[in-house]
Structure formats: C-alpha cells, structure tokens
Amino acid sequence: MNNSLPTNQDLGQSNSDIPSMSLSSSLNENLDVLKKTFDGCDDIVFNEVSFVDKSVCLVYIAELISNQTIFEIEKGLASSLESYTQNGPQPSFTSLVYRCFPFRRDKDSKNIRGVIKRIMAGKVALLVDDTDDALLFDTNNPSEVNVPESDTERTVRGPNKGFVETIDTNLRFIRQKIQTPSLKVNYLTLGEQSNTKVSVVFMEGIADKEIVAEVHRRLSRIDIDGVLDSHYIESMIKDSPWSPFPTLFSTERADRVCGGLLDGKVAILTDGSPSALTAPTMFVEFLHSSEDYYDSSLVASIIRWVRFLGLFVTLILPAFFVGITTFHQDLLQTPFLMRIAASREALPYPVMVEGFFMLLTYELLREAGLRMPKKLGGAIVTILGLVLIGQSAVQAGLVGSMMAIVVSVTALTSFILPNYEFHQVIRFGTIPFLLLAGVFGFMGILVALMFVLAHLISLRSFGVPYFSPVSPGRKEGWKDVFIRAPWWAMDTRAPGLGVDNIDRVGAKNRVHTPAEEKVDQDGKK
C-alpha cells in the first residue's frame, strides 16, 4: 500500500483548518476560539452558567441533542454546582460533575480540535473555568427508528433515509452525515402568518460565497403570508419565473442533499416540508439518481445513457410516430410500413388526434389513480385502464394498436426520469411535440427541439448556466455527465459553480499497482 498517507490539505476546508491547540485554562479564551470556529452555525448552543465563583459552559449542536437530555444535564449541573459550593474545593469539581451526571462520560479532551470533533459527533461538551480539560458526555441521541424511506426517489443500494416534516430532524440527518463545523446552518423565518422556520445550509470553503449571499438576498425579498411547502420558496427565488423547467433541485433524500453540499451547493430546508431545495442546479442533475454514485462506474454510466434515451423517447416517440405515419411513410422499410398501414386500416380518426386522446386518457387514469381514496385500491384503475384502453378500444377499432403501444411506452419511459418535478415537465412536453409533428412533420419536431434547447441554454440557476458543463463546455465536468467516473477519478467538483475549492479527492486514492508503487518511490528518492 502507499507509504505516504494521502494528505488532506487541499480537500475543502479540511480538519487542518480547525484550530489544533490545547485548551487554555481561561473559559473565555476557549469560548472565543469555539465561537469563531462555529461562526455562521446558528444551531450551536453555548449555555453559560455562572455560579458564585465558578462559571461553566455547555456547548452542543441543538438538533443533535434532545431537549430531554439537555434538561437532565442542566439538572445534574445544578446539583453538582450546589454540592461544590457546599463542600468547598474537595473533591474536585470535575469529579463531582461526573458523579451527578446521568450520562456515560466520554474521554476528556485537552485539545480543542478533539472537542470540536466530538461536538459535531453529537456529544455535549462542558467547559469549566480554570480547567484546561473539557468534559464530554455521550448522550443518548434521539432514536433513529421509524425514519421513513424516501418514496419518490428510490434506490436499491445505498442509504435510503428520507427527510421528514420537521426541520430539526432533517438538519440532524445532514449534521450526522457531514460532521464538520464548516457546515454552516443559517436560520430564517418566512411567512407573515405562518412564521415558518427555514434554514440555509452550505459548506464554508466549498460553496461560492456570492451564491450564498445571492440565496440570502432572494430569500429576504420574499413577502408572503404563509409557507406551507418548499415549493412556495422555490417559485419565488428561481431565476426564470416563467420557465417550466425547475432551476432548483428538490429532493427528499438526505444523501442527495449532502452530496450537493459537498459539491458546493446551497441547501434550503423548510419546516413542515420533507423536500429540501438545492441550488444552483444544472440540467444534467435531473437525469442523475443517487444510486449512480453507489453503483460501479461502468454500470452507472450505462444506466445514465439509458436515462438519456428515456428522456428522448418520452419527448419524441409519439411525435415521431405521428410524423412517420402522416408525412414520412417512405422513411420506413416496406415490411414494417405494411404492418403499420395494416394496423391503421379503417381507423376513424387521424393519427394526431388519436395520439392526443390517448395521452389525455393516460393523464386521466393517472390522476384518478392518484386521487382515489386509498381504501378503494388502485386495482380499479388498473383493471379499467387495462381492459378499457388496452383491449376494448383497440378491438372496437377506435384506437390503433400501434398508437396504444407508443403511448404506453412513452408513459413507461417517463418514469425513468428520477426527479418527479422534471418528470412532470417532460411528460407534458410530449403534447406540444405531438401537435407540431402532426402539422409540420419532422421539421416541427426539430423546431420544437431547438426551441427547448435554446431555452435550456439561456437559463441560469443562481448565475450558473443551466446547461453547463455541456454548453458552455467545461470538460472537467464531463466525467460526471456522460459517464459517471469512478470515485478515485472524480478529482474535481463540478466546474462552473464558482466553488472556492475545486479539488474533491486526493490524487492517491486509486490503489496503485506494484509497478506504479515503484515509480512513486523512485520519484520520491
């Protein structure tokens, strides 16, 4: 294996940025260092207590510790201070504390970095004046049972933790995955009447400061009486209010948000909503699933191309079929053409009308299935849809069997798109394509396609071109667009986000072959 350990120096704001000094015996000095480190983390709590000649301070991250725990700690603290004043300096204060506290004690730390690390890991630190030792308590973290899986974005492998509807729990999920004080959390309150708690989360040292400032600026402009879901915020801060395409990524997955944060994005969490928003967002992300990053590179790359195909098929297929049967019959080989002609024999409506009504029927079925009370069960929709549309309509000669296939395939492929919001845009995007193909044939499809492309290219998400890194081309970003490079090759973050620190993984992450090892060592000599 490597003789030299990978250095961490250039990977974001690494641990080396956290002060690595011994605790001083002055409480105020220690607190100053901690407060500086945790600057911008609104969820850090400094609970200072002065008691006659002793001042102590509890330090912890709010959402990592339950209220019950804090209550018990404070009760223990009060009783230990009481007995300390009664008994005088013997025995020492620290030993008194441990006697009175109902928690397992963690190893003490004399180093401030150790203290910070353990605070991030969900411990409670007790700093005592005149002592250069921090007392740490292993509290019982809030239990993790009954965390729901994300329903809308599913994966086979990898973490499946989905956000819930309380913001503190969601923040805890993030804090547990990224345990560093450079993860900043800013609280805001939005909504005149609803007073909804909103927090802006980002990685200092990775996220672009200007984008963070821009997010804050846009959030501060919001003037609304109630925020009931993150979409309220999304629609008020997105760059092009009229564009159908989402320029903020909404997700219910904790790992997805953390991945975004590590890429230099800003996350916005809303109380009462399980979907978090991340910005800036690029178009390609809507074709990525979390699982891409948990599968092997080769498989993930192939699946990515399957999704590109899925996107294309969803948009084009019905229009393509209409174009072929209406205008461009000579494009097809004769046997295939005969089959289509035979299936369309004696059908009453033009193919465009037929396609439009089929798509409409699909939408009706879908909506009925969604809104139907759960007790009635989805079976009714399935059976009706299957029998009515799939068989009877074709047998009765109302709808061509080819059209039924085309629309079914389209409906199916639309679900390949991993993001629900994006899936909806694309699903409805099929209809204008279909209509244009019915009037202008392939040229109509092309013009519509170019329209969409020109629109996507002109869009921006918080100043970042929406279609980057494809256009404007940034080839450093292509390793996560057309393919999903193995993790050791993901040496830079997505370009164009203006991140402060572009390096993601160290150069030595790949396991080196013996020959390469030798070269490395020779190079060192």
Next chain:
Amino acid sequence: MISLDDKVSGLMVLFLISASQLGVGVLGFQSIINKYAGHDAWISVMIAGIAVSGVIWLMYQMLKNDEKGDIVAIHEFTYGKWLGNFLTTLFAIYLLLMAIVVLRTYIEIIQVWIFPHLKVWAFLLLLIPLFYYTISDQFRTVVGVCFLGVVYPAILNLALFFSVQYADIDNILPILDHTITELLQSSSLAVLDFMGFSALLVFYPFIREAGKSQKYAHYGNLYTTLVYTAVCLISYLYYNQSELDSVIWASLGLWKIIEMPFLERFEYFGIATLFFMILPNVVLYMWAATRTVTRTFGFDHKKVALVLLGILFITSAIFTGREGVNLLNDSASRIGLVFLFIYIPVLFVINFICRKVRKNVS
C-alpha cells in the same frame, strides 16, 4: 460595456467560426466549384480555406488594436462618424442578406426533398419565433446553439464513408490537371461556403481574453476546411464530372444510397439533422445584424431584432423557385467575395495608416 458574465470562453470561438461557416453550402457546393478546376476542385477548397485563414488573421489584427473591438468602433475610428456608420449599415445589410440566403436555400431543399407543397410563409411562421427567442436575449444562447450546431451534426461525417465503397479513383486522376489560374478561379467560388465568419467582427468583444482566442478561430476554420475537403473529395470519387453537372445537391445523392435496416431514406435524417447546422448560421447572422444596428443607432435590441426578423420573413417569402434562390446565392457570393477579399484588406490598410498617423500626431 459587456459584463464578464455575458462573455464566453475563447474555446467557443472555434465553434462559432465553424458553425457560421458550415451550412447549406455543404449539400451542393461540389457541383458549383468544379466549373473551372474540374476534378481538381477539391484542391481549390483547401486554397479557399487558407485564404480565409489569412482574412481571419487580418480581422484579428484590426480587432486587437481597438479597445471596443468590433466593426462599429473600427469604422468610426477609420472613417469618422458619418461615413463609418454608413458603411456599418451596409455591413448589417450584408449580414441580413446572408441570413436570407441560408434560410431560403434550406427551405428550398425541404420543399424539393420532403414537403413539395410546403408553404414558405407557414414554415417561416414556425421558425421566426425560434429565431427571435434565440437572438433577443443573451449572446450565450446563440453560442450554445452554435456549439450544438457543430457537435451534433458531426455524426453526419460518418455517413460519408458509406459511399467510399463505390468510389472510383479514376474520377479524380490525374491530380493537378488544371492550371493555377483555374484552381484559383474555383477557389473564389468555394469561398461562398466559408463566408459566415464575418460575424467575428461583431461578436469579438463578447469573448473572454479575446486577443488569445485567435488560434481557436484558425482551428475552427481548419475543421471547416477539412470537412469541406473530405466531402468534396468523396463526392468526386463517387460521381464523375459529367454526372456532377446534372446534380444540384451532390451530398444528398451520397446520402441517398445509404440504407439501414430501420431507415429506408437516410437523406430525410440528414436534412433534418442539417437543421442543427442551419439554425446557428441564421441565428448568428441575425444576431450580428441586430447587434450592429443596435450599436450604431442605439435602438432597443429586441425591437431591432423584431424589425430585422420581419424583413427576413418578407424577403424569404418573396424569393421563390429555383431562379429566385439562385439569384440570391449568386449575388450573396459576389458581395461576400468583394467584402472579404477586397474590402477587408483595404480597411486593414487604411485602419493601419490611421493608427500610425494619429499616434504620431498625439
């Protein structure tokens, strides 16, 4: 002042230049340029490419030395306000004319190959909103379209190899059978297919570190030259010279022989893909024309775009039939030739003298 946010990277010049050059010409230039040099005309294409590289060099020399760095500023500096603005207006009209030529030629191809009964105005009504959408906002949109307009149709290059199996080497032998004069005469015809790059005079200030982007402009031109030369050479291997006389769109003929199990007529696919090349052409010309007019007279960009697109619509609808389109093509190629190879060098010399004189005066 153009903000840094609106500027594009130097590499994009490659795509802008290529996208502006490659266009409808590629479908039928083979049977036009062989008028003088016959089967050696593919050499003329290369000569034309080199000449165009020279003109690009001249343009860069002028643009580099001007702080605002576009044709409006150069004209004003060289000729003063009134004459300068007059010439700039002529330049804008030239750009508009180029857009009309490209668009009208493409529509004609659609009429002949796909929709014989296509109403030009109806199709234009579909296209004009797309043009307007692309040019009315930021330059970045135009660049994005140009980028895709080079990358995506590049797959059509592969289609050329289908016809190699029917190639007959005797068709181009003996090589260099024509005099230099004949080769040069053919090159002057080939230049029409390279002409779009004059938009460089307008979009230059939109490039980040524009002075350093010159090599990309030459690379872009090189790519265009290679594509044209390859197409030309393969066509001449496939057709003999007397066949070429009776073919209008030789490249479409090359595509016609391609048969795939699921695709009976490849040229449909080809013509459709060609739209990705036509759109950057038209959009870049129209954007450049709009920008020039806006810069000269200070009108609102969006309104100018609307008016110019209106002119584009009416003119394209008026010129109908093979004769009309031919007339357009011929006049555009003559004007372009004069503009690029006579006017630009003259402008360069006058501009150079002006700079020296004023430097000495001050």
